[in-house]
Amino acid sequence: MKTNSFFQKASVVFSLFVLLNVFSTEVNAQIERVEPPFWWAEMETSEIEILFYGKDIAEYSVSTQEEVVINGVLKTENPNYLFVTIETKNLQPQTLHFNFSKKKRVKFTQEYELKERKENSALREGFSSADVMYLLMPDRFANGNPDNDSVKGLADKLNREAEGGRHGGDIQGIIDHLDYIEDLGATAIWSTPLLEDNDKGYSYHTYAQSDVYKIDPRYGSNEDYRRLAEEMHERDMKLIMDYVTNHWGAEHWMIKDLPTYDWIHQFPGYANSNYRMETQYDPHASAIDAKYCEKGWFVRTMPDLNQSNPLVLQYLIQNAIWWIEFADLDGFRVDTYSYNDKEGISKWTKAIMDEYPNFNIVGEVWLHNQAQISYWQKDSEIGALQDFNSYCPSVMDFTLHDALGNMFKEKAGWGSGMQKAYGNFVNDFLYPNTNNLLVFLENHDTGRFNEIYDQDFNSYQLGLTLIATTRGIPQLYYGSEIAMRGDKGKGDGDIRRDFPGGWESDKQNAFQASERTELQESFHSFTKKLLNFRKNSKAIHEGELTHYLPENNVYVYFRELADDKVMVILNNNEEEQNLDLNRFQENLNGISTGKEVLSGKQLQLKEKLSIAGKTPMVIQL
Incomplete structure (x- = not known):
């Protein structure tokens, strides 16, 4: 027995x-995926919608072991998804337990963490006109960790010989050169996207994302990205994420198993955008034209997300907030902002700004008319004519960029040369907030300024001085400060060249002054001097802008904040010009001396002032 x-x-x-x-x-x-993977207690928006994904997960009922209010459980036509909405108000940081049951019997349990929120997280300060933004493409900037150049499970492998290949730059490469960027005078970094992109080719630009909760392993890890923010904050610098709301990549795991048919726009299947953003506000637009602009795919490998679907919109809102909170971000640049469903992107933007009222978001609105660009800025009176408010604080000044592409090659004329600069700023009355416009010579999608002007140092001085001292937030594209070229006509790869010295095998290291050529050093030293002056100039950051009609291709303007006054002169002539200072007395107001910032010279400002040909002057009065 x-x-x-x-x-x-x-x-x-x-x-x-x-x-x-x-x-x-x-x-x-x-359960294969839970998104967001965790959340925080004490958020302004207390509801959180958790996506549970797994084979036939919708067959189960859901409850919690804790006293948590479940506001809704949503099933879709795809049984592999459950969307569970809970109320987090008054919940302390803790680990929740979700029970999944069949026939009233618990079959399994999934933990879910509510983390403690960083103190004053909601009050973080975004980027502003006090900043200079340094735009870089991580794959082309610096390779700090060669061990992650190619990663198992990701199709696109290292091929530095191919313009459209992955070259190996990464987050560690950015961290390794933060001192260089800070020393240059930049105060913020906008990196093109870093989230996973598993396209078979051309994945280095990372705009066709395959997992929006994961840093691409070829760039590093989520922890590396958070470490980048920490390193920058120790230097009083700001980190701006390039966020994509309009589309994902065709390799995204959800695209391969759609939660709902209308998660993406379908025609059915693929149709390309007509790219005519004017149809978003054109009162005479045909329905079919408006449809193909907003709902058409940007390219075949980037399925177009449907922000009018509440599930999609909530997913995007939560993902954006998750990254701000997790990585301690200071801003977003939103790709293809005006291609989104405009009501959806407005709700997305407002939700983020409600959570973080001092945050900043700049939308890419690639249009060529100030009224049309203004339509997309928060509180635009033009948008209000159609009862529309994007709530997007900042937009990009593409009309100024258009003018910069040829103004320094042109003689004086009614609408040419420096008159193009004046004419751009004349239309500032259309914008609700000109200090929150992003101004730039170029970016990762345009021709390189130093290609257009054949590395002409004088033109670079004039251009950079203009964007660094006018209203708005200046953005510098990596490598411009060492005269990097790039021909848009040869393809995007040519305008996204590797920064020399970012790879151990490089023959030259332009991060080091001792290895720069004479031309590179002249560009770099000028950039450094100008941007570091700007860093401490309240008049440039916030001051009133008063400008004068250009005469003889010379453009003069003032920035004033109380007793802090700066006078800027841009001589676009080959010849020296003599200015009659009596014309500017309403701003000089009897001031007779000033220090020219770029040369360090003390100036007498009495009746006449001479300025050399093709030269800028920045005078601290």
Whole structure:
């Protein structure tokens, strides 16, 4: 009897062991993804919609072990998804336990963490006109960790010989050169996207994302990205994420198993955008033209997200907030902002700004008319004519960029040369906030300024001085400060060249002054001097802008904040010009001396002032 009892007990233990292992297997196999992967207590928006993904997950009912209010459980036509909305108000940081049941029996449990929020997280200060933004493409900037150049499971491997290949730059490369960027005078970094992009080719630009909760392993890890922010904040610098709301990549895991048919725009299947953003506000637009602009795919490999679907919109809102909170971000640049469903992107933007009222978001609105660009800025009176408010604080000044592409090649004329600069700023009355416009010579999608002007140092001085001292937030594209070229006509790869010295095998290291050519050093030293002056100039950051009609291709303007006054002169002539200073007395107001920032010279400002040909002057009065 004792022997039989022993075997009976052993049998029971063995059965429990088998059951536990089966149970464990079911847990691991049943839930493949939880997004957001965790959240925070004490957020302004107390509801959180959690996506549970796994084979036939919708067959289960959901409850929690804790006293948590479940406001809704949504099933879609795809049984692999459950969207569970909970109320987090008054919940302390803790680990929640979601029970998944069938026939009133709990089959498995999923933990979910509510983390403690960083103190004053909601009050973080975004980028502003006090900043200079340094735009870089991580794959082309610097390779700090060669071990992650190619990664198993990701299709596109290292191929530095190919213009459209992955070259190996990464987050560690950015961290390694933060001192260089800070020393240059930049105070913020806008990196093109870093999230996973598993396209088979051209994935280095990372705008066709395949997992929006994961840094691409070829750039590093989520922790590396957070470490980048920490390193920057120690230097009083700001980190801006390039966020994509309009589309994902065709390799995104959700695109391969859509939660709903209308998660993306379908025609059915693929149709390309006509790219005519004017149809978003054209009162005479045909329905079919408006449809193909907003709902058409940007390219075949980038399925167009449907922000009018509440599930999609909530997913995008939560993902954006998750990254701000997790990585401690200071701003977003939003790709293809005006291609989105405009009501959806407005709600997305407002939700983020409600959570972080001092945050900043700049939308890419690539249009060539100030009224049309203004339509997309927060509180635009033009948008209000159609009862529309984007709530987007900042937009990009593409009309100024258009003018900069040829103004320094032109002689004086009614609408040429420096008159183009004046004419751009004349239309500032259309914008609700000109200090929140992003101004730039170029970016990762345009021709390189130093290609257009054939590395002409004088033109670079005039151009950079203009964007660094006018209203708005200046943005510098990596490598401009060392005269980097790039021909848009040869393809995007040519305007996204590797920064020399970012790879150990490079023959030259332009991060080091000792290795720069004479031309590179002249560009760099000028950039450094100008941007570091700007860093401490309240008049440039916030001051009133008063400008004068250009005469003889010379453009003069003032920035004033109380007693802080700066006078800027841009001589676009080959010849020296003599200015009659009596014309500017309403701003000079009897001031007779000033220091020219770029040369360090003390100036007498009485009746006449000479300025050399093709030269800028920045005078601290």
